[in-house]
Amino acid sequence: MKSDKSKSRRNFIQKLFVAGSGMALAAKTGFASENTKPMNEEPTVKRIKPLGFQWETQDPFLFCVHHEDFFPKGEENMGPPKELLKGRQIGQDFMIKDGFRMYHGQEVPGFPGHPHRGFETITVVRKGFVDHSDSQGASGRYGNGDVQWMTAGKGLQHAEMFPLIHKDKDNTMELFQIWLNLPRKNKMVEPHFKMLWGESIPDYKKDINGKNVRVEVIAGKLENHQAPAPPPNSWAADQSNELAIWNIKIEAGGKWTLPKASSGVNRSLYFYKGDQLLLDETKVPNYHAADIRGDVSVTLTAGAEDAHILVLQGKPIAEPVVQHGPFVMNTKEEIQQAFYDYQQTRFGGWPWVSPGPVHGRTKGRFAYHADGRKEEKG
DSSP, X not given: OOOHHHHHHHHHHHHHHHHHHTTOOOSBOOSOOOOOSOGGGSOSEEEEEEOOSEEEXXXXXXXXXXXXXXXXXXOTTSXXXXXXXXXXXXXXXXXXXXXXXXXXXXXXXXXXXXXXXXXXXXXXXXXXXXXXXXXXXXXXXXXXXXEXXXXXXXXXXXXXXXXXXXXXXXXXXEEEEEEEEOOGGGTTSOOEEEEEOGGGSOEEXXXXXXXXXXXXXXXXXXXXXXXXXXXXXXXXXXXXXXXXXXXXXXXXXXXXXXXXXOTTOEXXXXXXXXXXXXXXXXXXXXXXXXXEESSSOEEEEEOSSOEEEEEEEEOOOOSOBEEETTEEESSHHHHHHHHHHHHHHGGGOOOSSSSSOOXXXXXXXXXXXXXXXXXXXX
């Protein structure tokens, strides 16, 4: 007979597929259709839309999620107190209660082992820590400004858990999880994960008329600030694709001009914190996104509060996208093959005792790679 842990893991994977199919993208071509209007007739701000839990993105991105949870002090198992788990749909807890969600975690919040194929995940941790484990035997802990960039390629399983390391104070967690598509030619490459440690991410700073502007250059280049290299098979690896991930903070009442990119570049701004943002003369309410032209510069003006904006930009891949749960391919047949391959191979299996491993409480930031490389950051 299979163990209770095995049954629990199987049930979790089934839930993941069902939940993921709800956000599946119908087969469609990319967004690079030619605009028949003259360029000078197209407005700078194309569309403004409210933000929910899952943020809509433009090609080459698939979606983005902004997690912000105010976890309590951690117990010995690095989870919240058991009394705070009562009344939750454990295993599928996406409703905020007492300031936090457990997501798919049972005792520790987070996302236990689950599969991916055909795209990349970029996890930008603003506050708190994430424990990584995967089917290749790699592991790590990262947080407080670190970024993990993982190429799923032909398939792997991974877990990203949110250990409540602090026993003497609350454990606030804030992160962005960004899904970036892979072009057809790279969908079946070998899996790869890379750490962009916070201290290696360029910090662009300007004082403009006494107001501070800060931009974390996570991907791409801003003036003379070049982000660390992404994984080798990423769409971002080719600089001509002009892929950028920038996290911007503009002091209340301050202004900053976002420089232009090339024609045909998709660019979205996600205004996730602050009271008001102006894009030139267009008002963007709090917790809204704006799709804007990439080939013009635009002046960003903060309101009475500091404005926090995430920028996602890049040339579109412009290929058909078929998504079902954690698999993103070009055709329905490739999705069916992904399910078959996962059922047959489990993408290498799961070498960990628990479906949601967490590392020792006193362990610092680190990354142990499948090829034997070790990074220790303390």
